[in-house]
Amino acid sequence: MARVPIIRIGDMLIASVQEDINDREATDLQDELFQLLERTGAMGVILDVSLLQLIDSFLGRMLREVALGARLLGAQTVVVGIQPAVAVTLVELGLELTGVRTALNSDKGLRLLRQLMARTRTGNWSWNERSRKH
Amino acid sequence: MNARESTELLVPIEGESGIVNARSLARNIARELGFGMVDQSRIATAVSELTRNIVRYASGGRGEVVIREVAGPADQPGVEIVVSDEGPGIADIEFAMREGVSSSTGLGMGLPGTRRLMDEMKIESGAGRGTVITIRKWRRQSGK
Numbered sequence: 666m667a668r669v670p671i672i673r674i675g676d677m678l679i680a681s682v683q684e685d686i687n688d689r690e691a692t693d694l695q696d697e698l699f700q701l702l703e704r705t706g707a708m709g710v711i712l713d714v715s716l717l718q719l720i721d722s723f724l725g726r727m728l729r730e731v732a733l734g735a736r737l738l739g740a741q742t743v744v745v746g747i748q749p750a751v752a753v754t755l756v757e758l759g760l761e762l763t764g765v766r767t768a769l770n771s772d773k774g775l776r777l778l779r780q781l782m783a784r785t786r787t788g789n790w791s792w793n794e795r796s797r798k799h
Numbered sequence: 800m801n802a803r804e805s806t807e808l809l810v811p812i813e814g815e816s817g818i819v820n821a822r823s824l825a826r827n828i829a830r831e832l833g834f835g836m837v838d839q840s841r842i843a844t845a846v847s848e849l850t851r852n853i854v855r856y857a858s859g860g861r862g863e864v865v866i867r868e869v870a871g872p873a874d875q876p877g878v879e880i881v882v883s884d885e886g887p888g889i890a891d892i893e894f895a896m897r898e899g900v901s902s903s904t905g906l907g908m909g910l911p912g913t914r915r916l917m918d919e920m921k922i923e924s925g926a927g928r929g930t931v932i933t934i935r936k937w938r939r940q941s942g943k
Contacts, residue, residue: 685819685823687815687816687818687819688815688818688851689815718826718839718840718843719822719826719840719843719844719847720844721844721847721848721851722848722912723847723851748840749836749837750836750837750839750840751840753837753840753841754837754840754841754844754916757841757912757915757916758844758848758912758913758915758916759898759911759912759915760912
């Protein structure tokens with residue numbers, strides 16, 4: 666079974682979802698991310714979905730559950746690289762990715778994640794404050 | 800019957816791999832028929848939603864998908880996909896088509912979401928009679 670490798674860099678976990686992921690593999694990825702968050706104490710997750718040509722209701726729900734679950738484990742999640750055609754389809758399908766932070770690409774996603782993580786550490790949630798160095 | 804050669808494909812659905820298989824074949828055919836990226840995504844997603852219902856609810860998670868090329872009302876190229884199973888069927892189709900009904904029970908975004916992705920959708924079903932859902936999408940005439 667093709668697995669999604671999860672890479673750990675510092676206190677971040679990065680996973681790139683493969684193109685033809687099935688429901689079981691998506692659920693496995695979710696479980697594994699939660700286990701790794703608990704084991705490593707990582708505070709940020711990047712989920713790269715740029716290879717996905719399709720996000721249906723099942724995958725969409727998985728993305729939302731990862732983001733919400735990770736937050737309960739003290740980590741921030743950014744989903745990066747949703748393809749334009751996929752975004753249109755998600756909207757028409759009626760799927761709301763409520764509570765899911767997204768970024769256009771992994772560069773922007775990393776920048777956003779670092780900001781979110783810095784604010785989690787300092788407990789400072791104001792958008793205007795400059796985040797402290799860590 | 801048809802003068803020109805047309806594409807028709809039968810995809811048996813059995814378990815989760817059937818979902819991935821059916822949606823990628825539907826996308827391939829849509830691409831061959833000249834559908835754009837967004838329509839390819841709509842069609843593949845609709846197939847994913849409908850075949851997942853088979854895997855989740857039909858007896859033994861089995862059913863089949865037929866993907867075929869059809870001509871639209873203005874003779875534009877189109878794709879027709881028939882998703883059928885011999886599962887428990889839908890007792891109240893009107894109720895199932897109501898917004899927000901099925902999403903809470905795990906039926907994906909349900910049938911209304913799938914309907915929005917396509918140009919046409921027809922449901923034939925009844926309690927204990929299995930389900931046949933036919934969806935169609937026509938290619939936009941603009942461009943080429």
